[in-house]
Amino acid sequence: MNHAPHRSVLADAVYGLLNPLPFGFFAAALIFDITYARTAVVLWNKGAAWLIVFGLLIAVIPRFVNLAQVWITSRHIARRADRLDFWLNLFAIVAAIFNAFVHSRDAYAVVPAGVWLSTCTVILLAIAHVVMAVQHSATGEHVHE
């Protein structure tokens, strides 16, 4: 990426470290949700609830870093792909917040809403990751995420 002089290396490092984690948590939650919907074994449901909550907690810092970089510190060099990535992530997080509440329901009341919300979160994040990967590829950079 083109680093503007006032862009913090620390922020980039924190972002690079934390940003990949929530996608993994939410993808795991989706697998757990599908397993619970098919088996009704409550372990999967409780596991999914924790994964979503931790995914959200870990997402807090990288999302704020991204917000600042895309719209403030690096707004002059932010590309269309960066802005798209921001919005896809935002909607994924909103879906995950609703999903955390849906997962506070008891037993099978989580199904099917929980499965759909997990699917939404994962699809939005997947698109965001693909968009960024294609962007890096087009500019001849390494895919670092």
Added chain:
Amino acid sequence: MNKIVLHIALALAFGMILGGCSGKASYQPAQQSGDAPPLPTARNFLVPPMQVPRYAGWKQGQMPKVAPGLRIEKIASGLIHPRQLYTLPNGDILVVESNGPGAEPVTTPKQLIANKIKNLSGKGAKGGNRITLLRHDGNAGGEWEKHVFIEHLHSPFGVALIGDTLYVANTDAIVKFPYVAGETQITAPGVEFTDLPATINHHWTKALAASADGSKLYVGVGSNSNIIENGIDQEYRRAAVLEVDVASASSRIYASGLRNPTGLQIEPHTGKLWAIVNERDEIGADLVPDYLTSVQQGGFYGWPYSYFGQHVDSRVMPQRPDLVAKAIKPDYALGSHVAALGLLFSDTNALPEKYQHGAFVGEHGSWDRSPLSGYAVVHVAFVNGKPTGVPEPLVTGFHSDDETQLYGAPVGLAQDKDGALLIADDVGDTVWRVTAASP
């Protein structure tokens, strides 16, 4: 452009959260009482209806309100979470000071938050794990003599005296003690009589009643979840009334499908076993009414698969249409989320005529209802061994009028030898005594 999208997204999110929170009750408890309560459609929420008044306790001289024609006095205070009362043959009153063992593991993120909110009311305070004996010193008015009767119990709840043996239902076992009439303390160690289901203990209370001939003990064992969210395998011998043979200590399931049965009592006219049962949460402020019912041997009352007969609960998977089909409809609904936790049949007492021939019910109140319901002692009239009419509140005023502060909460009930109604108040740490205003 992007700002507009952001504003729309935020407005949408906010609206959905608000929509998920609404769920105010539209029925009064009395409207949902009797043998055919109206039942609205079940709903799932993002956040279930919730209202928890904050603990305040009773101020000096402050008391619950009583219906016209009644008088209330305090006979014991400074107790440690008094839950149950039991009248001994000589007129002494046992007060079981107890609360849950607090051993339920946190296995969902929801529990972390919900437990904090629920405990704001003071209902989660630590119990004394002991039984205190109250004795009237013969002088009118004032507090009764207080003696520590049995100590070092493990979340006790039910008490039953058969002959000279006192049975105490701890959360994990029934223990027995030798009782000598007139004694104010038992120092002999308890002997385990029989064990009770003790995993998780989501519902920890073990209610106890002895059959009229003293040959059987009935034990109320609550479910290990709201609606099997801990797995159906955790519900073995749960949500049931167990019958324990006093001679052999062997036990069997007497009736099942009773989510949280407490207040086990023998109805004096028919000799039948009755219970109060707290029904499931989180599908609406008007669902599901808690109830009072006779307990039939071998009967199945629906939990978890259905409520009030054949109303299927879709949160349970796999479903069991075979069990739903045979689910017995309870005899008498008390109202949604009143949280009945004390039952006393009283054929004759020192209260006015309208409170004779029936049952008193102590309603502890629930977190899952807005506006509040319960937090009262009500009377249900009985005709020919069957409940009739609407529950008549006789002691109220346990919370502030604006429903923000909680002074006390009624639980166990008993009748003293003078026919007065005694009420254990586990939030106010008090025992109240209700009599007719003019004898």
